[in-house]
Amino acid sequence: MKRRNFIKNVALGVAGVTAIPSSANSSGVPLHSNSRKDYDVVVIGGGFAGVTAARDLSQSGAKTLLLEARPRLGGRTFTSTFGDHKMDMGGTWFGWGQPNIWAEKLKYNLPITESAAINATSFVWYDKGQRKVGTADEYWPEVYEAYDKFYEPAFKYLNRPYEPLFHDSKEFRALDSISAREAIDALEVSEIQKDFLRSFASINGHSSSDKSSYLDQLRWLALSGFNKDFMWANIGQYKFKNGTSELIEHMMGDSSAEVKLGTACIKIKQSDSGVTIFTNRNEEIKAKFVIMAAPLNVLKDIQFSPALSPIKQKSFKQGHTGSGVKIYIKIKGKHPIIYANGTEDMALNYLWTEYDDDDQILVGFGKDPEKLDVYDDDAVLKAVQEYLPNAEILESFGYDWNIDPYSKGTWCMYPPGMLTTAFEEMNRPEGAVHFAGSDFAYGWRGFIDGAIESGARNAQIIIEKLKNV
Amino acid sequence: MKSFKLLSAMCFLPFLVIASDDVCDQQASKKAFSKCAACHSVNEGGPTLLGPNLFDVVGRKSASVKGFPYSPALNEYNKIWTEQELHTFLEKPMKVVPGTMMAFGGLRKVSDRNAVICFLKKNSNK
Numbered sequence: 098m099k100r101r102n103f104i105k106n107v108a109l110g111v112a113g114v115t116a117i118p119s120s121a122n123s124s125g126v127p128l129h130s131n132s133r134k135d136y137d138v139v140v141i142g143g144g145f146a147g148v149t150a151a152r153d154l155s156q157s158g159a160k161t162l163l164l165e166a167r168p169r170l171g172g173r174t175f176t177s178t179f180g181d182h183k184m185d186m187g188g189t190w191f192g193w194g195q196p197n198i199w200a201e202k203l204k205y206n207l208p209i210t211e212s213a214a215i216n217a218t219s220f221v222w223y224d225k226g227q228r229k230v231g232t233a234d235e236y237w238p239e240v241y242e243a244y245d246k247f248y249e250p251a252f253k254y255l256n257r258p259y260e261p262l263f264h265d266s267k268e269f270r271a272l273d274s275i276s277a278r279e280a281i282d283a284l285e286v287s288e289i290q291k292d293f294l295r296s297f298a299s300i301n302g303h304s305s306s307d308k309s310s311y312l313d314q315l316r317w318l319a320l321s322g323f324n325k326d327f328m329w330a331n332i333g334q335y336k337f338k339n340g341t342s343e344l345i346e347h348m349m350g351d352s353s354a355e356v357k358l359g360t361a362c363i364k365i366k367q368s369d370s371g372v373t374i375f376t377n378r379n380e381e382i383k384a385k386f387v388i389m390a391a392p393l394n395v396l397k398d399i400q401f402s403p404a405l406s407p408i409k410q411k412s413f414k415q416g417h418t419g420s421g422v423k424i425y426i427k428i429k430g431k432h433p434i435i436y437a438n439g440t441e442d443m444a445l446n447y448l449w450t451e452y453d454d455d456d457q458i459l460v461g462f463g464k465d466p467e468k469l470d471v472y473d474d475d476a477v478l479k480a481v482q483e484y485l486p487n488a489e490i491l492e493s494f495g496y497d498w499n500i501d502p503y504s505k506g507t508w509c510m511y512p513p514g515m516l517t518t519a520f521e522e523m524n525r526p527e528g529a530v531h532f533a534g535s536d537f538a539y540g541w542r543g544f545i546d547g548a549i550e551s552g553a554r555n556a557q558i559i560i561e562k563l564k565n566v
Numbered sequence: 567m568k569s570f571k572l573l574s575a576m577c578f579l580p581f582l583v584i585a586s587d588d589v590c591d592q593q594a595s596k597k598a599f600s601k602c603a604a605c606h607s608v609n610e611g612g613p614t615l616l617g618p619n620l621f622d623v624v625g626r627k628s629a630s631v632k633g634f635p636y637s638p639a640l641n642e643y644n645k646i647w648t649e650q651e652l653h654t655f656l657e658k659p660m661k662v663v664p665g666t667m668m669a670f671g672g673l674r675k676v677s678d679r680n681a682v683i684c685f686l687k688k689n690s691n692k
């Protein structure tokens with residue numbers, strides 16, 4: 098397929114690039130079609146890790162198939178239109194402290210834009226159950242003082258942030274053994290600062306602050322050069338003007354990998370003759386190597402033969418913590434640009450202006466879909482009015498990544514113990530099957546940057562191995 | 567549409583109240599469809615987004631947009647998208663068609679489902 102056509106098809110999310118067989122039974126899918134083609138590498142999962150790996154492998158000359166369960170590429174994000182903007186329903190923000198994605202942004206010369214909240218003039222927060230409205234100077238100093246206490250161990254233990262276990266020690270493991278909540282409870286800060294920190298930990302882990310590892314929470318500051326402003330710049334300021342799909346299109350335009358959409362891997366069997374991938378469309382695909390780039394939280398749904406190591410099995414079953422909600426909300430009329438930060442138990446614990454339009458567009462985050470049904474307009478209105486009592490909602494949309502069978506969660510933060518007891522083993526290949534993805538990254542785990550990092554590294558390892566096959 | 571009104575009047579159970587054009591508030595139905603619009607285009611000849619184009623979907627056979635890689639589960643569902651069928655599906659899609667790729671929790675409120683079906687009926691050749 099010519100690059101131009103491919104870009105067009107992927108841009109539309111069209112299945113035109115799939116190789117779903119058209120003959121056969123009533124459902125249009127053959128019962129058993131043994132692929133005649135054998136691939137050097139099959140990459141499973143077409144998020145940013147898989148797309149990166151497929152591009153790099155195919156550019157090296159490896160015969161590569163990118164297998165994706167959904168009808169589109171992009172993994173845990175997709176670009177849609179909301180208001181008059183191209184907006185990403187999942188992963189959105191990135192920064193120039195994220196070397197892998199920023200390099201791609203520069204390489205393809207893709208335009209960026211910034212969240213309106215960078216210029217927020219109205220800050221809203223809660224103090225002992227009371228709603229407060231103030232300025233940046235009334236909000237940030239108390240928050241940043243709390244951050245300083247929270248992040249203190251990062252300076253000692255995470256000064257090589259891309260070598261996450263560099264400082265492995267008894268003390269290091271102790272930080273990983275407790276939750277962010279336990280660490281916050283023990284800090285010498287005020288009660289409102291504890292509320293700020295619990296809320297911050299809960300948006301970062303996208304779940305209750307007692308679910309995520311304290312150590313894993315410390316990474317983002319270290320990865321941002323130990324600078325709090327720069328950390329926010331990396332995690333919540335810059336985004337692609339035309340959405341993440343524009344980067345996917347360019348990366349796939351540089352790839353000669355075959356792509357098969359709408360086809361999920363259900364089983365992987367390894368033998369002396371190679372790897373066989375079984376799909377939900379009753380196909381069997383053979384390859385010398387596999388890069389498994391599906392999200393951590395769905396790996397438990399894939400059968401492996403021979404069985405995976407006990408640590409992998411346990412970790413895949415346990416999964417990462419990201420399980421909250423993200424919602425875009427258009428409210429009627431012009432308003433001051435806001436940045437709102439509630440307590441972690443509120444339906445939305447963060448809410449900020451994303452576009453300062455004539456009808457303002459907000460983005461909100463909450464730790465738990467049980468606390469907010471994003472499809473219920475009344476519930477969304479109630480959640481927004483906790484910060485903006487007079488807001489009138491014109492429309493809203495949130496994609497529930499938790500019920501999507503091919504993500505079963507949002508972004509990755511590890512639960513206590515996973516980094517120090519399972520990370521290395523999770524990254525260790527099982528025979529010819531390598532594991533990649535944002536959830537396996539060394540640095541910006543849980544971000545598109547980490548996905549690209551992990552996809553590129555595993556592709557390079559296999560490129561070297563193919564030289565000796 | 568008179569027959570639908572009559573049917574509505576005859577039904578006592580709320581889930582059987584079927585949308586009629588007369589009660590279809592355009593603004594409300596468009597707002598309700600905003601929950602679907604990120605993934606589905608609805609204009610004639612519109613693009614495949616995350617899911618298939620929904621122009622003229624009411625009365626269409628399930629899983630029948632050519633070229634769209636429906637889940638095996640929806641391929642086997644084999645129903646006609648009548649208004650009643652859409653009501654049932656939209657309330658709890660992932661329970662009605664286990665294995666569907668459509669990650670959507672469902673519209674709990676009858677009024678929301680009515681509004682969406684109204685909107686779909688308006689975007690149709692019928």
